[in-house]
Amino acid sequence: MDLFLGIDVGSVSTNLVLIDDRGDLYLNPLYLRTQGQPVAAIKKGLRMLQEILAPQDRICGVGTTGSARSLAGVLVGADIVKNEITAHAVSALREVPDVRTILEIGGQDSKIIILRDGVVVDFAMNTVCAAGTGSFLDQQAFRLNLSIEEFGRIALEADNPVRIAGRCTVFAESDMIHKQQMGHSLPNIVAGLCEALVRNYLNNVGKGKEIHSPVVFQGGVAASAGIRVAFQKALNMDILVPKHFNVMGAYGAALLSRDWITERGAETRFRGFEVVSCDFRPRSFICKGCPNACEVVEIRQDGAVLARWGDRCGRWGVADEKVEDAALSCSHPLR
Amino acid sequence: MKLTYPHMGNLYIVVRALLTSLGLDLVLPPPTSRRTAELGVRYSPEFACFPFKLNLGNYLEAEELGADTILMAGGVGPCRFGYYAQVQREILRDLGVDMEMVVLEPPDVGYRELTDKVRYLVGDCSWWRVVKSIRFAWQKALALDNVERELLYLRPRVLEPNSLEKRYRTAVEEIDAAPDSRAISRAVQEFFKTSRRMPQRQGRFLRVGLVGEIFTVLEPFANYDLERRLGRLGVQVERSIWLSAWINDHLFGGLLRVKGGLKHADRLASPYLNSFVGGHGRETVGGAVACALQDCDGVIQVAPLTCMPEIVAHSVLPSVSRDYGIPTLTLYLDEQSGEAGIQTRLEAFVDLMAARRRKGKGGMLDGSFSGY
Ligand code: SF4
Numbered sequence: 012m013d014l015f016l017g018i019d020v021g022s023v024s025t026n027l028v029l030i031d032d033r034g035d036l037y038l039n040p041l042y043l044r045t046q047g048q049p050v051a052a053i054k055k056g057l058r059m060l061q062e063i064l065a066p067q068d069r070i071c072g073v074g075t076t077g078s079a080r081s082l083a084g085v086l087v088g089a090d091i092v093k094n095e096i097t098a099h100a101v102s103a104l105r106e107v108p109d110v111r112t113i114l115e116i117g118g119q120d121s122k123i124i125i126l127r128d129g130v131v132v133d134f135a136m137n138t139v140c141a142a143g144t145g146s147f148l149d150q151q152a153f154r155l156n157l158s159i160e161e162f163g164r165i166a167l168e169a170d171n172p173v174r175i176a177g178r179c180t181v182f183a184e185s186d187m188i189h190k191q192q193m194g195h196s197l198p199n200i201v202a203g204l205c206e207a208l209v210r211n212y213l214n215n216v217g218k219g220k221e222i223h224s225p226v227v228f229q230g231g232v233a234a235s236a237g238i239r240v241a242f243q244k245a246l247n248m249d250i251l252v253p254k255h256f257n258v259m260g261a262y263g264a265a266l267l268s269r270d271w272i273t274e275r276g277a278e279t280r281f282r283g284f285e286v287v288s289c290d291f292r293p294r295s296f297i298c299k300g301c302p303n304a305c306e307v308v309e310i311r312q313d314g315a316v317l318a319r320w321g322d323r324c325g326r327w328g329v330a331d332e333k334v335e336d337a338a339l340s341c342s343h344p345l346r
Numbered sequence: 347m348k349l350t351y352p353h354m355g356n357l358y359i360v361v362r363a364l365l366t367s368l369g370l371d372l373v374l375p376p377p378t379s380r381r382t383a384e385l386g387v388r389y390s391p392e393f394a395c396f397p398f399k400l401n402l403g404n405y406l407e408a409e410e411l412g413a414d415t416i417l418m419a420g421g422v423g424p425c426r427f428g429y430y431a432q433v434q435r436e437i438l439r440d441l442g443v444d445m446e447m448v449v450l451e452p453p454d455v456g457y458r459e460l461t462d463k464v465r466y467l468v469g470d471c472s473w474w475r476v477v478k479s480i481r482f483a484w485q486k487a488l489a490l491d492n493v494e495r496e497l498l499y500l501r502p503r504v505l506e507p508n509s510l511e512k513r514y515r516t517a518v519e520e521i522d523a524a525p526d527s528r529a530i531s532r533a534v535q536e537f538f539k540t541s542r543r544m545p546q547r548q549g550r551f552l553r554v555g556l557v558g559e560i561f562t563v564l565e566p567f568a569n570y571d572l573e574r575r576l577g578r579l580g581v582q583v584e585r586s587i588w589l590s591a592w593i594n595d596h597l598f599g600g601l602l603r604v605k606g607g608l609k610h611a612d613r614l615a616s617p618y619l620n621s622f623v624g625g626h627g628r629e630t631v632g633g634a635v636a637c638a639l640q641d642c643d644g645v646i647q648v649a650p651l652t653c654m655p656e657i658v659a660h661s662v663l664p665s666v667s668r669d670y671g672i673p674t675l676t677l678y679l680d681e682q683s684g685e686a687g688i689q690t691r692l693e694a695f696v697d698l699m700a701a702r703r704r705k706g707k708g709g710m711l712d713g714s715f716s717g718y
Contacts, residue, residue: 078686096694130701132673134694136687219664302376323571324515325508 012037012065015072015272016281017265018053018087019098019258020079021045023118023146024231025052027060028261032071032269034105038063040258049079053086054287061284073281074098074268076260078119085310085318086291088282091264091271098263100124100131103227105266106253111223114242114250115259116212116232118145123217137216145232151187151204155197159235162201166237169202176207183207205237209245224248229256289313300326348373349467350413352401355564356490357589359522361417364483368468368476373413375404378567382407383681389437395650396568396680397561398430402437409443417467420451425624425655452596486521487590489530493517493537498585501577503546511574513541552699555637557586557630558648559656562679564589569648569679570688576646579696584642586611586633587626611636618662627655631662638670643699645672646692651680673698 014037017028027041041059045052074091075083076098084092103113104126113124121144125133137144152162166172173195176186183204190200226248232238233256242250255262272279295308307321319327350373351361358374365372375382378400386403405416421428431449438445448467451459468476497514504510520533554576562568563585573583611632619631634645647663649656656678663674675695677688 094690094693097697130705131698304379328508
């Protein structure tokens with residue numbers, strides 16, 4: 012089977028998705044923890060794929076996205092390297108073709124994407140405050156000794172959610188502790204927290220955006236029933252959660268790579284599953300070549316330099332054709 | 347007297363040309379770097395704007411090299427820039443750094459004060475020589491703007507942006523070193539000749555207008571090399587603020603005719619913003635309208651975090667965007683801005699512009715390498 016691979020390497024999770032040439036998901040998506048080690052996570056994901064793929068399965072295209080998209084792109088030999096906003100929009104459009112608003116809350120980032128007639132017309136990402144993200148929820152669930160699933164479910168039992176001040180993580184947390192000490196019930200507190208997070212998201216990320224339905228809610232946090240309901244209440248709209256809500260970035264990257272390859276009839280640059288046994292070493296150093304003192308990041312494969320980033324003068328460019336190509340595809344957005 | 351002054355993009359070259367030809371002794375701070383930012387941030391109030399912090403870092407680094415007098419601009423209006431110099435002077439004094447600060451208030455406040463300060467600096471050098479020096483510096487400003495404009499035009503087009511940038515840097519160094527106007531124009535011609543011959547890709551390129559607060563627009567360190575990032579994403583940047591235009595507006599009272607002057611921007615801004623809001627607020631709005639009229643695909647506004655005039659402009663941009671059907675993106679920057687976040691927003695914005703163009707002008711961008 013001809014397959015296309017999408018890899019989303021974020022700070023919290025690394026996801027891999029395979030699709031066929033019709034764009035349908037093939038096998039179950041892989042969802043791994045990045046744990047601060049993107050290289051290890053990518054390798055592990057590829058190894059798992061290698062094990063489950065049949066001999067006649069062939070990877071015909073690869074796309075990467077997420078905060079480590081360039082690194083991932085160089086490592087695996089991606090055909091297209093795409094920012095998370097576009098990747099999420101592409102997959103949401105596939106699931107809900109007339110989608111007009113995408114709410115996306117992941118581990119460290121949250122974003123809102125506004126579409127009209129199938130085109131992204133506006134977007135925003137969280138800037139000043141991280142309260143509206145999955146990591147914050149994780150933390151609070153942990154503090155309350157709840158699994159993240161329980162956390163979402165418990166909120167639905169609330170009869171009277173407490174109002175929690177949610178300007179930012181620090182405020183929300185201290186106010187929430189205070190409310191707990193006052194004796195509010197756990198469901199009411201959890202529901203209050205969900206509402207605070209949603210308020211925070213809508214005020215910070217969604218500020219000034221015209222939210223129209225259909226609204227799609229994706230990213231890891233979409234698993235939380237409590238947040239879903241809080242959004243429904245705050246927006247007074249139905250909220251759609253796609254089936255594979257937590258791997259939509261990777262799915263989008265896979266779709267993009269398929270389009271890229273099929274439109275051009277090009278060969279993939281995928282470097283094969285052999286890369287899992289290569290030794291990749293990232294390092295960074297401060298260049299002393301001039302007073303700019305750039306922080307250059309370098310990645311070596313088995314001792315040889317594979318790619319470098321961060322120099323302002325081109326001095327550290329790698330002459331290797333392949334890498335140059337990969338760098339170019341990073342910089343060339345979807346057409 | 348060893349004179350120094352803060353960096354703002356290529357401004358140092360223009361000022362150097364002026365001051366050295368007046369016979370002054372200069373010690374320039376090294377280019378603004380991470381270290382500059384660290385120094386400046388350490389000693390600045392947390393909520394001071396980014397340019398303030400970088401200025402301060404520049405002074406401290408120049409002092410290490412032996413500078414003892416700072417030349418700084420003042421300002422009027424509701425923007426905090428007006429009291430930068432005073433606050434910076436106090437901070438330096440508290441740090442026990444022994445530097446004198448000469449503040450040049452803009453001529454709109456009164457030519458008298460300015461001429462007194464200049465007199466103080468240049469001693470008994472003749473006014474004729476002062477005028478000649480200004481002319482020389484002005485030529486360098488024009489030359490720098492010319493090569494930069496060419497750089498912005500070519501960057502998305504050339505196949506090897508690294509070597510284009512190298513040529514650009516050479517040209518800038520030559521302009522800096524040029525002893526007379528003939529050498530200046532030779533450097534410019536040489537850059538034009540060699541860079542235009544570089545292998546280029548064909549196609550229609552996305553064009554984005556860059557507006558905002560002048561320091562963040564002109565200083566690549568402060569804007570995280572925004573123009574370079576965009577160029578490499580295949581986008582031609584149309585900058586709304588040019589050094590020469592700025593000098594003309596603020597020092598020559600807009601007497602000369604240069605592209606992109608203040609008056610024009612103010613007129614375009616007037617349906618949206620009629621009063622002087624300080625800093626470059628009005629020019630930002632006017633600049634955005636100008637970009638829309640020149641058929642740009644989008645507008646990017648950059649400003650230091652907490653910059654009041656730009657916040658006012660930002661709040662007006664949605665109406666410009668609606669009226670002219672042009673998308674805008676605002677980036678507030680300071681030492682805490684994440685590079686990855688900036689890159690992601692830029693890439694997404696470029697995708698957005700590309701998608702709009704594809705939709706709007708159906709099929710015109712087809713082809714295997716349409717250029718963005
Ligand atoms: S990489 Fe280039 S610009 Fe950066 S410090 Fe080294 S020589 Fe200077």
